[in-house]
Amino acid sequence: MKLITPSTVRSLVQLKEMSVEECETLIEIVENEGDTTRCTEIIFNNLKKLFFRKLESLTCFCSWNYSFNFPSLEELTIVECPNMKTFSQEILDTPKLTKAICRWKNGRNWEKKNIDIESGLNTNIQQAYKKQKQVDSNLKELKLTLSGRDVKSIWQGEFQENFGKVKTLQLIKDEYANIPLQILNKFNSLEKLILKVSSYEEIFSFEEDKEYTGAHTKLKILEFWGLFNLKCISKQGSRFNSIFQSLHSLEVNHCHNLMTLLPSSTSFENLTTLMVSYCNGMQNLMSSSTAKSLVRLEDLSIKGCEMMIEVLAKEGDTEKGEIVFEKLKKLYLYSLESLTCFYYGNKYDNLKFPCLESLKVTECSKMKTFSRGGLSMPRLKYLNSRYCLESDIDRTIQQLQNDCSELWKRFPGSRV
The missing domain is CATH 3.80.20 (24 nucleotide stem-loop, u2 snrnp hairpin iv. U2 a'; Chain A)
Incomplete structure (x- = not known):
C-alpha cells in the first residue's frame, strides 16, 4: 500500500x-x-x-x-x-x-x-x-523484522549471527512465492511468525534438491497480513502436520486470493484462536472434516469476508454426521454480506457447541438460519445482547439482521 x-x-x-x-x-x-x-x-x-x-x-x-x-x-x-x-x-x-x-x-x-x-x-x-538487524546472542527473546532479501541471505548462510534465540520473526515485502521450509531450521526457537505484504502463493514449501532436516514443532502463533497472492497455506499439507499441529493461534488479514483457509489434509489439533478478516475471495472457511480436528478451538472470529457463503463446507458422504466444537466459547460473525448460514450440510447433520457462551452475528443480512440440521448450544444465553434460548436462535438471527437492515435504510452508514 x-x-x-x-x-x-x-x-x-x-x-x-x-x-x-x-x-x-x-x-x-x-x-x-x-x-x-x-x-x-x-x-x-x-x-x-x-x-x-x-x-x-x-x-x-x-x-x-x-x-x-x-x-x-x-x-x-x-x-x-x-x-x-x-x-x-x-x-x-x-x-x-x-x-x-x-x-x-x-x-x-x-x-x-x-x-x-x-x-x-x-x-x-x-x-x-x-x-x-544485528542479533545479540545473549538475548533470550527477540523480535526480528526482515525483508525477503534478508531471508534469502540467511538461508544461503551470508549472515553469521545466532538466530537460535529469536522467538518472534516478522517477514515483510518478500517477493518470493513461498518460504523454504529449511529457513525454520535457522530459527529453532521460533514461536511467532508474522508475514506481511509479501508475494507468497503458498506459505511453506520443500526445495526439491534440498534434504528436509526435520519438523519445526515450537511455532505457536502464525499471522498473515496483506498476502494478496496467497492461494493456500500449503499444497503439500500432510508434510507440514508437525508444524501446524503445534499452532495455538492463527490470524489471517487481507488475503483476497485465499479460497479456503484450512486444508483438509492437515490437522490443527492444538489451535485455540482463529481470526479471519477481509479475505474477499473466501467462500467458506474450512471443510466439515477439518472442523472435526479443531478439538481445542476456543475463539473463532470472522469479519468482512464479502464472498463467504457458509463457514463450514460439506465434504464427503451425505449420510448423517456430527460436528462438535468441543471447546469453542466465543463465536463472532461480523459484516459477512454473502453469508447464508454457518453450515448448510443436510438435515440429518448435528452441529454441537457444548461450551459456547458468547455468539455475535452482526451485519450478516442474508443469514436466515444457523444450520439446516440439528443444533446444540446448551450454555448459550445471549445472542449479541439479546436473551436467546437455544430453540430461538434462527428466529433471533433473522430479527437482528432485519433490525440492521431497517437501521441502514433510515441512517445510511450507521453500524450496530
Missing part, C-alpha cells in the same frame, strides 16, 4: 506537517506514476515537519525514479520503522533540515540515532537499519 501520488503532492501547496502512524501495510509514501525511466523532481514547498511512527512495512519514502526537494523541511522523525532502508533513490535536497532522529526498540530498550545531515539521510538510515 502507498499513501499518495506525485500529482497529489503537487496539489498540497499549503501542507506544513505530515504525520503517518500505525499503518500496518504501508510500503512507501509516494508511489509511482507515469514514466519511471525519466527522473522527475517532486517539491514539498511548505512542509516543515515529517513524522513516521510504527510503520512496520515501510521500506522508504519513495523507491521510484524521482528526486525530492524539501525547501522548508526542518524536522524529520522516524520511530519504529524497522524495514526502512533508505529515504529515496534519487537526489534529495533538504537545505533547512537541522533535526533528524531515528528511534527503534531493541528488546525492551529504546535506541536512538541522531542523523548526521552532512553525511546524508540515506546513509544514516541505512546504518540505522543495519544496526536494528
Whole structure:
C-alpha cells in the first residue's frame, strides 16, 4: 500500500506537517506514476515537519525514479520503522533540515540515532537499519523484522549471527512465492511468525534438491497480513502436520486470493484462536472434516469476508454426521454480506457447541438460519445482547439482521 501520488503532492501547496502512524501495510509514501525511466523532481514547498511512527512495512519514502526537494523541511522523525532502508533513490535536497532522529526498540530498550545531515539521510538510515538487524546472542527473546532479501541471505548462510534465540520473526515485502521450509531450521526457537505484504502463493514449501532436516514443532502463533497472492497455506499439507499441529493461534488479514483457509489434509489439533478478516475471495472457511480436528478451538472470529457463503463446507458422504466444537466459547460473525448460514450440510447433520457462551452475528443480512440440521448450544444465553434460548436462535438471527437492515435504510452508514 502507498499513501499518495506525485500529482497529489503537487496539489498540497499549503501542507506544513505530515504525520503517518500505525499503518500496518504501508510500503512507501509516494508511489509511482507515469514514466519511471525519466527522473522527475517532486517539491514539498511548505512542509516543515515529517513524522513516521510504527510503520512496520515501510521500506522508504519513495523507491521510484524521482528526486525530492524539501525547501522548508526542518524536522524529520522516524520511530519504529524497522524495514526502512533508505529515504529515496534519487537526489534529495533538504537545505533547512537541522533535526533528524531515528528511534527503534531493541528488546525492551529504546535506541536512538541522531542523523548526521552532512553525511546524508540515506546513509544514516541505512546504518540505522543495519544496526536494528544485528542479533545479540545473549538475548533470550527477540523480535526480528526482515525483508525477503534478508531471508534469502540467511538461508544461503551470508549472515553469521545466532538466530537460535529469536522467538518472534516478522517477514515483510518478500517477493518470493513461498518460504523454504529449511529457513525454520535457522530459527529453532521460533514461536511467532508474522508475514506481511509479501508475494507468497503458498506459505511453506520443500526445495526439491534440498534434504528436509526435520519438523519445526515450537511455532505457536502464525499471522498473515496483506498476502494478496496467497492461494493456500500449503499444497503439500500432510508434510507440514508437525508444524501446524503445534499452532495455538492463527490470524489471517487481507488475503483476497485465499479460497479456503484450512486444508483438509492437515490437522490443527492444538489451535485455540482463529481470526479471519477481509479475505474477499473466501467462500467458506474450512471443510466439515477439518472442523472435526479443531478439538481445542476456543475463539473463532470472522469479519468482512464479502464472498463467504457458509463457514463450514460439506465434504464427503451425505449420510448423517456430527460436528462438535468441543471447546469453542466465543463465536463472532461480523459484516459477512454473502453469508447464508454457518453450515448448510443436510438435515440429518448435528452441529454441537457444548461450551459456547458468547455468539455475535452482526451485519450478516442474508443469514436466515444457523444450520439446516440439528443444533446444540446448551450454555448459550445471549445472542449479541439479546436473551436467546437455544430453540430461538434462527428466529433471533433473522430479527437482528432485519433490525440492521431497517437501521441502514433510515441512517445510511450507521453500524450496530
